[in-house]
Amino acid sequence: MPAPRLTLPDQSGTPWRLADHRDAATLLVFYRGDW
């Protein structure tokens, strides 16, 4: 199943795109946050 598209700002505000990382596997780690 294709992973949904994903573009989000990183901690410096720079957009991070899953599609830019086709040269490797990506471990997406979802956190509860608000900590």
Added chain:
Amino acid sequence: LAHRHKEITAAGARVVGISVDDPGRNAAMVEKLHLPFPLLADPGGGGAIKPYGLWNPEEKGGIAYPAVLIVGPDGEERHRVDSRDFADRPTEDEILEHLAALDLGSVTQEPPAPGDPQPSDRAVKVRALVPYLLGAKSTAKAIGLRVPEAQEQGARHTAMMATWIEAVRALPRD
């Protein structure tokens, strides 16, 4: 994950964290925990948390359910571990086993850009994490010893806390 990051990149994967926290809060976490990977901001959950089916509207006005997903170089979702709560996480060994099965070449991951850290008022200092985790470890052990049905989960959680304590102790003091 941070303390075994080199093994993860050697197995062909880069790591990103995702939560509802904004970039300033995430920059504070990257700095505090010396994370070797970026944290992505998804306030409201529309960018990733909802599309990936992980939105939990019941807590704190909406946050992500904890989960770990492996996306292959081809963009396909290869593996997913949905967690029931913060304590229900796959171990690094389990993640590395799944990556090994994909048989990928080693990659590198650039250190995350520092950003402009804006820590939460409630943020726990690194030095306070060890007693916190020791308490969690003792509690898990005690429950595992007292409740036969919880023996396996108690042992698993106790071992996970021991791993986290070791990782936190290896961090520079704040």
